[in-house]
Structure formats: structure tokens, C-alpha cells
Amino acid sequence: xxxxxxxxxxxxxxxxxYCPGCGHGIVHRIICEVIDELNIRQKIIGVAPIGCAVIxxxxxxxxxxxxAHGRALAVATGIKRVRPANIVFTYQGDGDLAAIGCAETIxxxxxxxxxxxxxxxxxxxxxxxGQMAPTTLLTQKTATTPAGRDAKLEGYPLKISELLxxxxxxxxxxxTSTDSPKAVLITKKAIKEAFQNQIDGKGFSMVEVLSPCxxxxxxxxxxxxxxxxxxxIKEFPLGRxx
Amino acid sequence: MIxxxxxxxxxxxxxxxxxxxxxxxxxxxxxxxEKDKNLNKKGIQPLVFxxxxxxxxxxxxxxxxxxxxxxxx
Amino acid sequence: xxxxxxxxxxxxxxxAIRAGCRFFAGYPITPQNEIPAYMAxxxxxxxxxxxxxxxxxxxxxxxMGASASGFRAITTSSSPGVSLKQEGISYIAGAQLPAVIxxxxxxxxxxxxxxxxxxxxxxxxxxxxxxxxxxIVLAPSTVQEAFDLTLLAFELADIYRNPVMILGDGMLGxxxxxxxISDIKRKPDSKDxxxxxxxxxxxGCRNRKLNLVASFRMREGEMEKRNLELQAHYxxxxxxxxxxxxxxxxxxxxxxVAYGTMGRIAKGAIKRLEADNKKxxxxxxxxxxPFCKDVFTKLFKDNATLKKILVVEMSYGQMLEDVELTVLGxxxxxxxxxSGGGVPTEEEIxxxxxxxx
Numbered sequence: 001x002x003x004x005x006x007x008x009x010x011x012x013x014x015x016x017x018y019c020p021g022c023g024h025g026i027v028h029r030i031i032c033e034v035i036d037e038l039n040i041r042q043k044i045i046g047v048a049p050i051g052c053a054v055i056x057x058x059x060x061x062x063x064x065x066x067x068a069h070g071r072a073l074a075v076a077t078g079i080k081r082v083r084p085a086n087i088v089f090t091y092q093g094d095g096d097l098a099a100i101g102c103a104e105t106i107x108x109x110x111x112x113x114x115x116x117x118x119x120x121x122x123x124x125x126x127x128x129x130g131q132m133a134p135t136t137l138l139t140q141k142t143a144t145t146p147a148g149r150d151a152k153l154e155g156y157p158l159k160i161s162e163l164l165x166x167x168x169x170x171x172x173x174x175x176t177s178t179d180s181p182k183a184v185l186i187t188k189k190a191i192k193e194a195f196q197n198q199i200d201g202k203g204f205s206m207v208e209v210l211s212p213c214x215x216x217x218x219x220x221x222x223x224x225x226x227x228x229x230x231x232x233i234k235e236f237p238l239g240r241x242x
Numbered sequence: 243m244i245x246x247x248x249x250x251x252x253x254x255x256x257x258x259x260x261x262x263x264x265x266x267x268x269x270x271x272x273x274x275x276e277k278d279k280n281l282n283k284k285g286i287q288p289l290v291f292x293x294x295x296x297x298x299x300x301x302x303x304x305x306x307x308x309x310x311x312x313x314x315x
Numbered sequence: 316x317x318x319x320x321x322x323x324x325x326x327x328x329x330x331a332i333r334a335g336c337r338f339f340a341g342y343p344i345t346p347q348n349e350i351p352a353y354m355a356x357x358x359x360x361x362x363x364x365x366x367x368x369x370x371x372x373x374x375x376x377x378x379m380g381a382s383a384s385g386f387r388a389i390t391t392s393s394s395p396g397v398s399l400k401q402e403g404i405s406y407i408a409g410a411q412l413p414a415v416i417x418x419x420x421x422x423x424x425x426x427x428x429x430x431x432x433x434x435x436x437x438x439x440x441x442x443x444x445x446x447x448x449x450x451i452v453l454a455p456s457t458v459q460e461a462f463d464l465t466l467l468a469f470e471l472a473d474i475y476r477n478p479v480m481i482l483g484d485g486m487l488g489x490x491x492x493x494x495x496i497s498d499i500k501r502k503p504d505s506k507d508x509x510x511x512x513x514x515x516x517x518x519g520c521r522n523r524k525l526n527l528v529a530s531f532r533m534r535e536g537e538m539e540k541r542n543l544e545l546q547a548h549y550x551x552x553x554x555x556x557x558x559x560x561x562x563x564x565x566x567x568x569x570x571x572v573a574y575g576t577m578g579r580i581a582k583g584a585i586k587r588l589e590a591d592n593k594k595x596x597x598x599x600x601x602x603x604x605p606f607c608k609d610v611f612t613k614l615f616k617d618n619a620t621l622k623k624i625l626v627v628e629m630s631y632g633q634m635l636e637d638v639e640l641t642v643l644g645x646x647x648x649x650x651x652x653x654s655g656g657g658v659p660t661e662e663e664i665x666x667x668x669x670x671x672x
Contacts, residue, residue: 063526
């Protein structure tokens with residue numbers, strides 16, 4: 001019998017620290033599939049965030065750099081400017097990219113840095129124990145919004161992708177999801193485009209991936225993907241934004 | 243109708259890698275994935291493929307967050 | 316090449332370029348604005364990178380990225396901006412990356428004002444950011460030294476894979492003096508100099524295993540092991556990299572300890588006191604961390620006439636604590652300092668010495 005499905009070579013074949021049903025594992029894998037398909041593993045430099053994916057580099061078989069919380073795009077800018085022939089990407093969560101690193105995100109995008117950003121939006125802080133994220137939905141309960149997010153107190157879910165799409169330096173932004181196999185394939189296609197843009201020197205490209213956090217949503221993994229479809233995607237509509 | 247299961251794709255789930263999220267179970271269009279009765283070393287009830295009319299769609303592998311699915315033909 | 320007339324800020328900028336630095340990121344702040352302006356012009360001329368980033372936080376993280384990629388990189392700022400950079404400096408130290416950070420100090424706390432001060436000594440020498448780490452700190456007192464120590468800073472940063480801070484002040488930054496520019500990379504004083512290649516740098520993993528630049532150590536015991544490695548590394552730096560200038564120290568009755576601009580002013584005061592037959596010497600620490608403890612230990616053996624030690628700073632007593640920890644009560648340690656824009660004058664130092672004499 002022949003193996004007809006293989007894990008990508010760029011992915012280190014080990015068990016991850018992620019919770020059951022967490023979307024990080026899926027996105028880690030499809031990034032590696034794209035890197036293998038584009039044959040850029042020897043050129044890739046990844047920048048890992050602070051958050052649940054802080055040790056994403058333990059699962060990736062290529063060069064990686066750590067960044068302080070929110071500074072991934074600043075670190076990536078430093079790398080790419082001195083090594084323009086390398087392919088540099090950041091992998092960031094909603095807190096990293098849209099809260100503590102909001103300034104770095106907006107300015108790297110606005111400078112049109114020729115970088116690829118994979119933005120994992122799960123509407124919550126996982127690593128620190130389920131606190132409110134900038135992308136937490138209204139009425140969604142978290143450790144720091146025990147009565148549900150209230151617009152009067154905590155503002156609204158931040159649509160950072162729509163915001164970045166206004167900037168002239170941005171080449172490509174798409175919002176995708178990991179709630180089903182089909183959605184995962186669409187995400188992979190978008191990630192491939194975001195890397196191809198960098199190879200072609202087109203400028204800043206970002207894919208916002210909606211991803212489940214069953215643990216801190218308080219849902220079973222199968223209910224978490226259902227919630228994504230029925231609630232989260234309505235707040236964060238999928239598709240190409242720029 | 244008689245199926246020849248020998249020529250059909252076979253899914254193998256790495257029971258020690260599996261975290262039991264069941265995403266493969268809900269997305270298998272043929273309903274060929276079920277919960278194993280025995281726990282793995284993590285103390286989790288892993289998923290298991292039962293032989294049947296697999297069409298090799300790979301949905302189980304694509305949705306698996308843990309790289310626990312192998313498919314053979 | 317002959318002498319050129321240049322200010323302290325520009326001397327640091329040109330020093331960085333002559334040291335082979337090819338990456339600058341820095342946010343404007345007075346009194347060091349000549350550095351980014353100089354770099355914006357010079358870097359493109361030599362194929363380097365100049366970025367004016369959105370913040371100091373971004374600037375230091377960009378330096379981290381460029382340094383992780385194997386390039387010599389620098390960021391410059393002044394006191395309030397350097398406070399912001401502490402996050403990145405801690406990460407750079409934790410990830411064992413070379414980097415040069417310049418602080419042209421102004422008065423604080425808070426926004427303070429743009430006049431010269433030396434009140435960031437604690438921040439520079441005791442860590443500044445979180446965690447058990449050390450910066451190598453160099454304190455120039457002339458424009459020539461600002462240039463020379465910048466060359467040295469890059470060498471030390473690479474040798475020890477450690478952040479190196481150049482601690483100047485607004486007076487030094489703005490002062491113009493003729494200096495000699497050397498084209499050759501100056502070798503550091505260290506005897507154990509090894510050829511500098513960077514096998515750890517991020518280049519893309521072609522024909523080798525992956526490289527990882529990170530300070531994070533999650534598993535139990537790993538971080539402690541890492542910290543012990545860093546501590547051993549710091550011990551080596553303390554042993555090899557103490558720098559100072561000493562003058563009249565063996566026969567002095569009073570020794571002034573002052574660094575940077577204050578060291579220079581103290582020299583003037585000592586010359587006046589000499590004319591008055593007062594035996595006053597100087598120890599001017601050039602490296603603030605590691606602090607030049609060994610010269611004091613030697614002095615206590617060699618100098619039979621020493622009565623008192625006077626520390627002079629543009630602060631209310633920061634380096635004073637290191638001097639006290641070195642003297643350990645063997646001699647009285649006196650202090651004179653002003654900060655907030657006031658710079659101790661030669662007259663004031665002379666007056667203070669005469670009070671003590």
C-alpha cells in the first residue's frame with residue numbers, strides 16, 4: 001500500500017502542546033505544506049509570537065526568531081531589510097497583532113514591508129487563561145469579561161484586517177477559517193498567495209485565520225467549529241478584503 | 243453490491259498522537275471514524291478508522307490539528 | 316586621514332559605520348537627533364539600512380531582527396526613549412545577541428528636560444529591563460572617545476554576544492571637537508580574540524540544521540541552566556573587560572571618581588588644585604559595567620597617602636553605590652552631584668575638595 005497523505009517535510013513530526021481541537025496545529029501544518037510546495041524551506045525565516053504559539057518553532061524545521069509580545073513585525077522588518085533574499089513571515093495571535101503590537105502591525109503594513117503575516121484570530125487569550133482579546137465578540141464571556149463583552153466598557157471587536165486594508169502599503173489581505181476541511185483548503189490557498197506575493201516582491205500580505213479555542217470558549221471541539229460557523233464568521237466575514 | 247475493501251483507501255490514526263477532538267469523526271462523509279473504546283497513554287479516547295467504503299477524500303487528515311492521520315491506498 | 320571637526324553624536328554615528336554596522340533604527344529624541352539624521356544620509360551611501368520606526372519598542376526589536384540575521388546593528392536614543400527600549404534589550408540579552416544601544420542622557424525622571432544628566436547609570440548598569448542580565452556599558456568623555464568606544468562596542472557585542480550600551484550625555488552629544496577617524500576596525504583589548512563568524516545567525520537553513528534565536532526556556536530547569544550559563548559569561552566579562560583612566564592616583568590624598576563628561580570636568584578641577592599644591596587624583600571609569608574594581612584594589616595597596624574618595628556625578632549618587640561597594644568602608648567616600656540640568660562646575664568641585672582636604 002502506498003501512503004497518499006504525507007505530513008509536510010518542514011513540519012517536525014512530534015505531538016504539539018496545543019489543546020484538543022485547537023486550530024494552531026492545522027495552521028502550522030498548512031504553512032509547512034505551502035513552504036514545501038513553493039520550495040522555500042531553505043530561505044524561510046519565521047518569527048514566533050508571544051501567546052499559545054510562543055514555541056511554534058518547536059514544530060517547524062526551519063530558521064526562526066523569537067519576538068517580544070507584539071513586536072513580531074518589527075523583528076521581521078529588521079530581518080527582511082538586511083536579508084531581502086530570504087522569505088520572512090510572522091505568526092501572530094489576536095493579542096500580539098491587534099492589541100499590544102497594534103502599532104508595529106499598522107506601521108509595518110503601512111511601510112509596505114515585503115513580509116507575510118499569518119494572523120490567528122480566536123477571539124480570546126489562550127496562553128494566559130482565557131482573557132478578553134481585541135477581537136472578542138460582544139457578549140462573549142471571558143476571564144476578564146465575566147458578564148460578557150460590553151461595548152460600553154470594552155469597545156467592539158477590532159476588525160484589524162479591514163483597518164489595514166485601507167493602507168496603501170498593503171498588497172493582500174484575506175480572512176479565512178479552519179472550521180471545516182473545505183475552509184482549511186481555502187486557508188491554505190490564501191497562505192500560498194501571501195507567500196507568493198513576497199516572492200514576487202509585492203509588499204505586505206496578511207491572512208487572518210479564524211481558529212477555534214475550544215478550551216477557553218468552554219466548548220467541545222465539535223461544538224467550537226459549529227460556533228465559529230454560526231456566530232464568529234457572522235462578525236468576521238470571510239473572503240478577500242484587499 | 244459487494245465492496246472490495248482491500249483496494250479502497252485506508253486511514254490510519256496514530257492513537258498516541260490523537261487528542262480525541264473528533265473533528266475527523268464529524269467531517270468523514272462516510273462515517274468511517276469512531277471513538278476507540280480503549281484510552282491511549284494520554285488517557286484520551288482516541289479516534290479509530292473502521293474499514294469501509296473510504297473514498298480517499300482526506301478530509302480527516304486536512305482537519306486533524308495534530309498530524310495524527312495517515313492515509314494509504 | 317586628517318582630523319575632522321564633528322560633534323559627539325555624529326562621532327558615534329560615524330564610528331558605527333566604520334565598525335561595519337549596516338543597520339540603524341531609531342526614533343527621534345533630543346539631544347541625540349544628529350545621530351538618526353547622520354545615519355539617514357550615510358547608511359544608503361554604504362548600502363546599509365536606515366529606518367525611522369514608529370516607536371522605541373519597534374526600534375530595538377528591529378535591531379534584534381537585524382542582529383539575529385548576523386548583521387551589526389545599532390539603535391540610539393535618550394533617557395525616556397531608552398526606558399522604552401528596555402523590553403527589547405532584555406530579550407536581546409536573553410537570546411544572546413550582539414547589539415549596540417546608545418543613550419545620550421538627559422535629565423529625568425519623567426519627561427525631565429533636554430539638559431545633560433547622568434541619572435540613567437542604574438538603568439544602564441544594573442539591568443534596566445527584567446531578568447538577571449547585564450549590559451556592557453561604555454562611557455566616553457570626549458568626542459574622540461565617543462568614536463573609539465563605538466568601534467569597541469561593536470567588537471565587544473560580537474565577542475560576548477551581549478548588548479553593549481554607550482552612555483553619554485547631552486553635553487558630549489552636542490560638543491564639537493576635532494577627531495581622528497580610523498578606517499580599520501579596532502581590535503579590542505581582550506587577549507582571547509577569536510575570528511568572528513556567526514554560525515548561529517538566521518540565514519535560512521541551507522545545508523545545515525535549523526537555527527533558533529530565542530530567550531524562552533519553558534521546561535523545568537532549562538531557564539535556570541541558561542541563567543547559570545549567562546552568569547558564567549558575565550563573570551568572564553568582569554574579569555577581562557574593566558576599563559578606566561587613572562591619573563595622579565598613586566600619590567593622591569583625595570581621589571575623585573567621575574565618568575563621562577564629569578570625568579572631563581573633574582580633570583580641569585584637579586589641574587587647578589595641583590596649582591594650589593593639593594594632591595588630588597582621578598579614576599575615570601570608562602567601562603561602567605563591568606565596574607573597574609580591580610584598579611581600586613590595587614590602589615589601596617599602592618597608595619599610602621590616600622585619605623578620602625570623592626565621587627562626582629550629574630546625578631544624586633548612582634555610581635556612588637558601586638564605589639562604596641568597592642571601597643567597603645576602608646576610606647570615607649564623599650559625594651558631590653547635581654542633576655536636572657545643572658552640571659557641576661570646576662569651581663564647585665574645587666570648593667568641595669578644599670572642604671574635604
